Amino acid sequence: MNTPFTRFAEWLAAAEATEPNDPNAVALATATPQGRPSVRIVLLKGWDEQGFVVYTNLTGRKSLELKANPFVQLNFHWKTQRRQIRIEGPVEQVSDHEADAYFATRPRLSQAGAWASLQSRPLPDRATFETRLEEVLQRFPDEIPRPPHWSGWRIIPESIEFWQDRDGRLHDRELFTLGTDGWTSGLLYP
Numbered sequence: 001m002n003t004p005f006t007r008f009a010e011w012l013a014a015a016e017a018t019e020p021n022d023p024n025a026v027a028l029a030t031a032t033p034q035g036r037p038s039v040r041i042v043l044l045k046g047w048d049e050q051g052f053v054v055y056t057n058l059t060g061r062k063s064l065e066l067k068a069n070p071f072v073q074l075n076f077h078w079k080t081q082r083r084q085i086r087i088e089g090p091v092e093q094v095s096d097h098e099a100d101a102y103f104a105t106r107p108r109l110s111q112a113g114a115w116a117s118l119q120s121r122p123l124p125d126r127a128t129f130e131t132r133l134e135e136v137l138q139r140f141p142d143e144i145p146r147p148p149h150w151s152g153w154r155i156i157p158e159s160i161e162f163w164q165d166r167d168g169r170l171h172d173r174e175l176f177t178l179g180t181d182g183w184t185s186g187l188l189y190p
């Protein structure tokens, strides 16, 4: 069957072998219901044919936009590979169970940070953040539970485009689209 997932696995593995840092870094574009876009880098923390999972604060800008308009585009760009992958589709929140399991794998400081950070809101000074962090570490001397405002978004792919650099800007582009009969693909002019 012609699906984009084998290719995605190959390209991610190639990037893992050559990228100096964060081969799983991906630009996540969201938009308000009025169509004003915003984009930021996040880390891909899981993927399969059901979707691509990233974790974040649920009250920051990206999550507020996703709650109002649950559609995104992801863009991986691996400079060492001269490759780009764009993934488009709706999002859903991951289950509490899935988010708990991932949160439990994070280092204690990252877990505390998830409680202490009011992501995307104004911070008067660094000391305010560090005081909040101290309070969290004292409040949870043992295990730190996942904050209710921190979870994952699953991007459910409806289209995936693979872009490979070629000489003279004569690049290869292949667009996979999910239809009622499964995935089909075709080429695009560069």
Ligand SMILES: Cc1cc2nc3c(=O)[nH]c(=O)nc-3n(C[C@H](O)[C@H](O)[C@H](O)COP(=O)(O)O)c2cc1C
Binding pocket: 022, 025, 038, 040, 041, 042, 043, 044, 054, 055, 056, 057, 060, 061, 062, 063, 119, 120
């Ligand atoms: C390499 C890299 C990886 C990042 N990974 C994440 C991530 O997985 N989750 C996250 O919430 N923010 C991550 N950030 C921070 C985001 O880019 C962003 O600053 C933050 O999520 C707030 O975005 P927002 O205000 O649009 O919600 C990362 C930044 C960089 C540069």
Ligand SMILES: Cc1ncc(COP(=O)(O)O)c(CN)c1O
Binding pocket: 043, 055, 056, 106, 110
């Ligand atoms: C604020 C924030 N939240 C979540 C993540 C996700 O990665 P990790 O779970 O490995 O911290 C990152 C990664 N840079 C981050 O900056």
